[in-house]
Amino acid sequence: MNTRSLLNRLAVAAVAVGFVALLAAAIAAIYVAKRNAEYTYWVRHTYEVELRISELRILAEQVETARRGYMLKHDHAFYERAVSTNAALFPKLEQIAALTDDNPAEQARVEQLRTLISRQTELTNRSLETTRAGGVVVSIRMFRTDGSIETLTEIRRIARDMAEAERRLLEERNTLQSRTVQALVGVLVAAGVILIVTAAFSVVVIVRYTRDLSRSRDQLRRLNENLEDIVRERTADLARANDEIQRFAYIVSHDLRSPLVNIMGFTSELEAALPPLRDMIAAGEAASPPVATPAAHAAVEVDLPEAIAFIRKSTQKMDRLINAILRLSREGRRILTPERLAMGAIVAGVADTLKHRADEIGAEITVEGELPSIVSDRLAMEQVFSNLIENALKYLKPGRPGRIVVRGHAEPGRLVYEIEDNGRGVDPKDHQRIFELFRRSGPQDQPGEGIGLAHVRALIYRLGGVIACDSALDRGAIFRLFLPPTLAGDQGSSL
Amino acid sequence: MIEDDEGHARLIEKNIRRAGIMNDLRHFLDGSSALEYLFEGDENGRLRGPALVLLDLNLPDMSGTEILAKIKAEPDLKRTPVVVLTTTDDKTEIQRCYDLGCNVYITKPVDYEAFSRAILQLGLFLSVIQVPDNGSHV
Numbered sequence: 093m094n095t096r097s098l099l100n101r102l103a104v105a106a107v108a109v110g111f112v113a114l115l116a117a118a119i120a121a122i123y124v125a126k127r128n129a130e131y132t133y134w135v136r137h138t139y140e141v142e143l144r145i146s147e148l149r150i151l152a153e154q155v156e157t158a159r160r161g162y163m164l165k166h167d168h169a170f171y172e173r174a175v176s177t178n179a180a181l182f183p184k185l186e187q188i189a190a191l192t193d194d195n196p197a198e199q200a201r202v203e204q205l206r207t208l209i210s211r212q213t214e215l216t217n218r219s220l221e222t223t224r225a226g227g228v229v230v231s232i233r234m235f236r237t238d239g240s241i242e243t244l245t246e247i248r249r250i251a252r253d254m255a256e257a258e259r260r261l262l263e264e265r266n267t268l269q270s271r272t273v274q275a276l277v278g279v280l281v282a283a284g285v286i287l288i289v290t291a292a293f294s295v296v297v298i299v300r301y302t303r304d305l306s307r308s309r310d311q312l313r314r315l316n317e318n319l320e321d322i323v324r325e326r327t328a329d330l331a332r333a334n335d336e337i338q339r340f341a342y343i344v345s346h347d348l349r350s351p352l353v354n355i356m357g358f359t360s361e362l363e364a365a366l367p368p369l370r371d372m373i374a375a376g377e378a379a380s381p382p383v384a385t386p387a388a389h390a391a392v393e394v395d396l397p398e399a400i401a402f403i404r405k406s407t408q409k410m411d412r413l414i415n416a417i418l419r420l421s422r423e424g425r426r427i428l429t430p431e432r433l434a435m436g437a438i439v440a441g442v443a444d445t446l447k448h449r450a451d452e453i454g455a456e457i458t459v460e461g462e463l464p465s466i467v468s469d470r471l472a473m474e475q476v477f478s479n480l481i482e483n484a485l486k487y488l489k490p491g492r493p494g495r496i497v498v499r500g501h502a503e504p505g506r507l508v509y510e511i512e513d514n515g516r517g518v519d520p521k522d523h524q525r526i527f528e529l530f531r532r533s534g535p536q537d538q539p540g541e542g543i544g545l546a547h548v549r550a551l552i553y554r555l556g557g558v559i560a561c562d563s564a565l566d567r568g569a570i571f572r573l574f575l576p577p578t579l580a581g582d583q584g585s586s587l
Numbered sequence: 588m589i590e591d592d593e594g595h596a597r598l599i600e601k602n603i604r605r606a607g608i609m610n611d612l613r614h615f616l617d618g619s620s621a622l623e624y625l626f627e628g629d630e631n632g633r634l635r636g637p638a639l640v641l642l643d644l645n646l647p648d649m650s651g652t653e654i655l656a657k658i659k660a661e662p663d664l665k666r667t668p669v670v671v672l673t674t675t676d677d678k679t680e681i682q683r684c685y686d687l688g689c690n691v692y693i694t695k696p697v698d699y700e701a702f703s704r705a706i707l708q709l710g711l712f713l714s715v716i717q718v719p720d721n722g723s724h725v
Contacts, residue, residue: 349674350645353695353702354594360699361601411698 103297110290117283124276131269138262141191141198142255148184149251151177152209156244159216163223163231171220178216181209188254195261201254208247215240334424341421345414352407352414359403366396409541413530416543420529420550428469428554430579435463435473435509439498442478446485455485455494463500464507467578472551477511479544480571484513486538489566506557507575514568523561534565555579588614588641589621589654590672595695599641599672602703606710610638618649622657625664637667642689644673644680652687659688670709 158174161167185205192198215238222231235241373392376384436459443450443457450457466473481496488494492514500509518526522533529546552559556576563569590596596614603612615621625637640658644651651671658664668690675681676694684692691712693705 346645346674349695350592350595353674353699354592354598356699357598357702358594360703361598 099297099300103294103301106290106293106297110287110294113283113286113290117280120276120279120283124272127272128269131265131272134265135262137191138258138265141188141258144184144188144191145251145255145258148181148188148205149248151181151184152212152244152247152251155181155212155216159219160235162220163228163235166223166228171224174216174220178213181213185209192254195257198254198257201250201257205247205250205254208243208250212240212243212247215243338421338424341417341424345418345421348410348414352411355403355407356411359400359407362396363400366392366400369396412541416529416541416547420543420547423472423547423550424554426471428472428579430467430469432465432467433470433473434465435500438470438474439463439477439481442474442481443498445478446481449482449485450494450496453485453488453494455488455496457481457496457498460497460499461501463498463509464502464577466507466575468555468575469579472555476548476551476555476573479548480511483544483571484511484515484569486540487534487569488513488515502577505576507577509573509575510570511573512568512570517565517567517569518561518563519565520563523563526561527559588612589618589646589651590614590641590643591616591646592643595643598702599706602706603710605703606707608710613637618646618651618654622654625658626661640667640669642669642671644671644675644684652683655684655687655689 154177155174158170158177162170162174185202189199189202189206192202219231219235219238219240222234369392373384373389376382377389439459443459446457477498481498484496485494495514497512498509499512500507502508516534518533525531526533527545527549528542530542531546532540532542549559552573552575556579558574560572560574561569562572588596588599590599593616596616600612600614613624615624625640642651642654646654651673655669655671658667658669665688669688670691670693671684671689672693672695673680674695681692691709693709695702695705
């Protein structure tokens with residue numbers, strides 16, 4: 093169990109790790125994409141700077157070419173070209189300055205270029221004006237000496253340097269970019285590996301888990317089936333045991349009856365033999381001298397009749413007890429036939445049959461409210477109510493007008509009937525005992541063998557219910573019956 | 588009379604005599620000896636059909652109903668009236684005995700007066716019924 097819970101925790105952890113890896117990969121991808129966009133911008137920027145620088149160089153060359161052309165040919169078109177291109181030089185430089193304002197090294201170069209170009213512009217203008225004024229020779233000489241050639245060379249070098257710097261920057265950025273891409277690939281590969289491992293692990297865990305689950309389900313089903321078998325077996329055992337008890341009670345009561353017939357029979361024979369003996373003793377006493385002794389007289393007149401009376405009384409009692417057992421065992425074997433019973437009518441019928449007795453002792457039997465109807469065995473229910481009401485009549489408190497109330501109500505899954513009396517009550521210590529066979533409670537001033545309540549309980553059990561007694565001495569008693577609303581099937585067993 | 592309880596047998600006999608029936612009475616304590624007697628032919632090979640069989644159902648070696656079935660299956664004996672005398676007052680048992688052909692079924696009451704009354708009545712009954720003549724003694 094412990095290793096399983098550990099496994100479960102590991103599976104959850106694996107899934108979590110998988111998700112974290114996925115998230116990391118996504119974040120890395122976004123980061124790299126952003127970097128890529130930046131890079132692209134910078135590459136374009138570098139190319140633009142390069143382009144502008146080469147444009148600047150071309151412009152500078154063009155100015156120079158136009159100036160030289162003007163000096164040599166003295167063509168006014170050259171002059172125009174030189175002036176116009178010269179004018180375009182500064183704006184171009186400003187463009188470059190704006191583009192590279194993030195790069196101090198380039199700014200420094202731009203500054204140098206600015207100085208150089210303004211000087212060159214000045215030189216160019218002077219030579220142009222000199223040439224225009226007709227001093228071609230002067231201007232050519234000036235051209236050789238005024239340092240404009242060096243300035244131009246310097247301009248070219250710096251522009252080259254700038255382009256160089258930009259290319260280096262591009263290369264640097266390239267390296268950085270490829271490193272980022274590599275990092276991304278690394279992250280993606282790592283995430284992929286983690287995902288694959290996680291997935292494999294999860295699959296293993298799930299397969300194992302599913303197998304465990306189906307195994308335990310199979311086990312459960314097997315257990316369930318076993319349980320049903322066990323229940324069936326136990327029920328059969330119980331039914332068998334019950335049958336056995338019934339049969340036992342039946343056989344015992346029958347076999348007990350057989351000797352009883354003899355005891356009773358021969359007791360009667362003894363009794364029948366008494367009168368001749370008695371006559372003989374009387375004759376013996378009457379004779380003179382008396383032949384019969386006082387002991388013989390006592391034996392015939394006192395001892396024998398007394399013995400016979402006791403034997404008879406005991407056998408009669410034994411017979412009643414045996415009959416009670418026999419009745420109970422028969423009741424247990426009777427086949428129950430459930431039908432819908434209007435309990436109100438049944439209790440009214442029972443009360444009617446007991447009315448005469450109730451009137452005699454001044455008791456009153458009432459049904460309070462509506463009694464819920466039940467699906468059960470008619471005879472059994474009649475016997476139960478008849479026994480209980482009869483009992484209530486039997487054990488009323490002398491000197492108190494008897495009141496017996498029957499009521500009932502439905503509860504979820506069961507019906508409750510109550511038989512309440514205001515009689516002498518039952519001592520709480522006897523609440524269980526009164527339901528036992530041949531056991532009675534309180535003063536033994538009423539006829540009976542202690543069978544009624546045992547019979548009632550046996551019937552109630554057969555009807556699938558229970559009975560309880562709620563009482564205290566002198567406070568009356570309530571007998572409560574808890575019964576299923578519908579009696580399930582027949583539970584009778586055949587002997 | 589087939590009766591395993593000697594006391595019962597004695598009481599039955601006493602009461603039968605008191606009822607004024609003085610026929611010969613043979614008492615068997617178990618089923619096999621009774622059957623042996625019933626199915627042992629006389630010198631002519633005919634079975635000795637008694638006038639009447641008093642039968643107890645609870646016998647040590649076999650059930651009384653078995654004896655009843657055997658008697659009623661034998662052509663020479665089947666007309667012999669059989670009185671079942673037993674402690675069983677179970678309805679199905681009584682029904683079964685009548686189905687097998689028993690003529691009278693009497694439950695032995697524990698109450699001796701009732702018992703002797705029953706036997707007395709049986710005696711009176713025996714004195715009035717016409718027992719088929721098997722040409723043998725009773």
